[in-house]
Amino acid sequence: xxxxxxxxxxxxxxxxxxxxxxxxxxxxxxxxxxxxxxxxxxxxxxxxxxxxxxxxxxxxxxxxxxxxxxxxxxxxxxxxxxxxxxxxxxxxxxxxxxxxxxxxxxxxxxxxxxxxxxxxxxxxxxxxxxxxxxxxxxxxxxxxxxxxxxxxxxxxxxxxxxxxxxxxxxxxxxxxxx
Ligand SMILES: [Zn+2]
Numbered sequence: 256x257x258x259x260x261x262x263x264x265x266x267x268x269x270x271x272x273x274x275x276x277x278x279x280x281x282x283x284x285x286x287x288x289x290x291x292x293x294x295x296x297x298x299x300x301x302x303x304x305x306x307x308x309x310x311x312x313x314x315x316x317x318x319x320x321x322x323x324x325x326x327x328x329x330x331x332x333x334x335x336x337x338x339x340x341x342x343x344x345x346x347x348x349x350x351x352x353x354x355x356x357x358x359x360x361x362x363x364x365x366x367x368x369x370x371x372x373x374x375x376x377x378x379x380x381x382x383x384x385x386x387x388x389x390x391x392x393x394x395x396x397x398x399x400x401x402x403x404x405x406x407x408x409x410x411x412x413x414x415x416x417x418x419x420x421x422x423x424x425x426x427x428x429x430x431x432x433x
Contacts, residue, residue, distance in 0.1 A: 305403045309366070309408055311362055313374055326353070327353070341373060346376050371400070378420060393405055406424055
């Protein structure tokens with residue numbers, strides 16, 4: 256398979272065919288013909304589909320106080336259907352909604368149909384309020400999706416990203432979540 260990032264934004268390389276729910280961006284179409292067929296399937300997630308709970312960061316300066324609306328606007332600007340994550344956690348620890356959990360996200364290439372994504376705003380050091388909020392999000396998801404593994408974006412083999420720049424699996428173990 257040719258892995259061809261068509262857009263890179265905020266450190267998370269994402270792929271247009273996973274973002275557009277049937278609308279294939281022109282620059283992506285050539286490289287993802289086999290994926291186009293899969294778009295005939297409903298872009299909805301069933302609870303039992305969820306195998307991964309994926310933690311991301313926005314890869315923006317830690318003093319940049321972005322919100323889900325900023326990410327939504329940015330992703331819309333790319334011609335996508337808006338924010339690709341299911342949750343966004345602001346620097347002050349507010350949990351904001353992105354896509355609903357029944358809607359396929361756009362955050363981890365090759366695994367969007369079997370995962371949910373949460374994005375911490377920032378890059379290097381996350382606030383204690385953010386980490387508490389992350390615990391809240393993940394622990395809540397684990398109730399609904401007990402079969403799902405908790406991981407970071409960088410834990411997938413098909414990315415060279417370091418996102419979210421900490422060891423999510425170790426954190427989850429420390430938190431008693433995994
Ligand atoms: Zn990421």
